Amino acid sequence: MSVLDEVLAFNQEFVDSGEYAQFITNKFPERHVAILSCMDARMVELLPKALGLKNGDAKLIKNAGALVTHPFGSVMRSLLVGIYQLEVKEILVIAHMDCGMRSLHADEILNRAKEAGITQEAIDTLINAGIDLESWLKGFDNVEDSVRHTVSMIKKHPLFPKHIPVHGLVMHPATGKLSTVVHDRDAAQ
Ligand SMILES: [Zn+2]
Known part of the structure; x- marks a missing residue:
């Protein structure tokens, strides 16, 4: 059962029982x-x-x-x-x-993205288009x-x-x- 299935089943019950009234x-x-x-x-x-x-x-x-x-x-x-x-x-x-988000660096996210099948070419295309992934994906x-x-x-x-x-x-x-x-x-x- 996916989370969506669980959520929809619960939601039906929630609405039917009138629990929303509160x-x-x-x-x-x-x-x-x-x-x-x-x-x-x-x-x-x-x-x-x-x-x-x-x-x-x-x-x-x-x-x-x-x-x-x-x-x-x-x-x-x-x-x-x-x-x-x-x-x-x-x-x-x-x-x-x-x-x-503390001490998060763009490299960590981009490495995970690559593990998930995002190509280096796709990342390079964004960087070449002027998107500053380094700052955008940085935490504090x-x-x-x-x-x-x-x-x-x-x-x-x-x-x-x-x-x-x-x-x-x-x-x-x-x-x-x-x-x-x-x-x-x-x-x-
Ligand atoms: Zn947080």
């Missing part, structure tokens, strides 16, 4: 917050529970490392949509200790520095409004304990 809410986040966090599986339930968030409370954006890698990529766009369309008034960037060395960098990328964006605070935090992936890296008191509230 989650009904609307698209505007009740706590007016958007959270950019890592996709790490340990934080699927831990993150909302450790923050005291329930369904409907927050906009949750996840990727590998809780990073904004491009000022005009999908993460930045999601944050701006949250602010201008969905009543988001505060942003939390939450990375975590022991992240898979220090999680706090990475959070500071991400917060600053968001705040410096030309379309980002000055009155929205952007805070940076690091979570312990076992206990859910948060450490504050950036407490944004400067946003003109």
Whole structure:
């Protein structure tokens, strides 16, 4: 049985039993917050529970490392949509200790890709086309520095409004304990 089969079987039961009723809410986040966090599986339930968030409370954006890698990529766009369309008034960037993106280098990913059948020619074609795989596939060395960098990328964006605070935090992936890296008191509230 594939994961999809398991998921579909469970879903049928979930809908039929009316279990969804407890989650009904609307698209505007009740706590007016958007959270950019890592996709790490340990934080699927831990993150909302450790923050005291329930369904409907927050906009949750996840990727590998809780990073904004491009000022005009999908993460930045999601944050701006949250602010201008969905009543988001505060942003939390939450990375975590022991992240898979720490000390990740492009070579590791490209070697695995080659093992999976991607040819060196395909990789060379991308590099020759000017795609900087080295930076694109690179992780970070220090999680706090990475959070500071991400917060600053968001705040410096030309379309980002000055009155929205952007805070940076690091979570312990076992206990859910948060450490504050950036407490944004400067946003003109
Ligand atoms: Zn992570």
